[in-house]
Amino acid sequence: MAYADQQMSGAKITTIVIVALIHVFIGYALVTGLAYKAAQQVIKKVTTVDIKEEKPKEEPPPPPPEPPKDTPPPPIVAPPPPINIAPAPPPVQTVINAPPAPPVVVPTVSAPPAPPAPPAPPAPSKARGASPKGQGRWAAAIQRNYPSRAAREGREGRVGVRVNIDTEGRVSACQVSNSSGSPDLDEAACDGMTRYARFDPALNAAGDPISSSYSTTIVYQLN
Known part of the structure; x- marks a missing residue:
């Protein structure tokens, strides 16, 4: 019984190993076959895909450029003048032997002023x-008014009078400057000058009439 059991166990183990190998082989075949088919399907999909290039969208044309503004031209910058760096001259020593002569002062003679213009004449x-x-x-009117009493008595005389004359040429006042010795003749002389003369x-320098005085002598003489 023991030997039979051992043979049965060895055969069983061999059978199990063989079955396991068959499963491994079948699995391997299946795996490799499936992988091959899957790879073909992937290659087919990859090779049969049509790649369509998308056309770029047409962008609208850009707006026209703005007209240039009148901008002032940039200032002209002149390049700085070249600087000529010359070596400094050697110092010059001046020896003063004598003091300078004083300046000569020349007196200026001003012209005499012009004489004033003569005044207008x-x-x-x-x-x-x-x-x-x-x-x-x-004068005849004064003689006609000869004092009657002096005429009857035959008295004659010379009467000096001084009269004031207004701007209209009339006598405004009279006084006896030299009496005749007869009061009635003196009075008649001033009365006649006032009434008849x-x-x-008189006129001033501008020709305007002014008041003035006048002296004269009245002579009383009987014919």
Whole structure:
């Protein structure tokens, strides 16, 4: 029994190993076959894919450029002048032997001032004194009024009078400057001058009439 059991166990083990190998082989075959088919399917898919190139979208044209603005031109920058660096000259020693001569002062003579212009000649004067106007008439009127008492008594005389004459040529006042010795003759002389005498009035330098005085003598004489 023991030997039979050992043979049975060895055969069983061999059978199990063989079955396991068959399973491994089948699994390997299946795995390799499936992998091959899967690889073919992948290659087929990869090779049969159509890659369509997408056309780029047409972008709208760019807007027209803005017109250039009137910008002032940039300032012209002149290059700096070349600097000529010359070596400094050697110092010069000046020896002063004598003091300088004083400056010569030349006196300036100013021209004498021009003489002043002579004054303009004065306008001719229109001044004049009073003068009798129609003296023969008014002298005769004074004689006609000879004092009656002096005429009866035969008295004659010369009476000096001084009269004031207004701007219209009339006598405004009278006084006896030289008496005749007869009061009635003196009074008649001033009364006659005041009533009858007429004058051209005196004038000033501008020719305007002014008041003035006039002296004369009245002669009383009987014919």
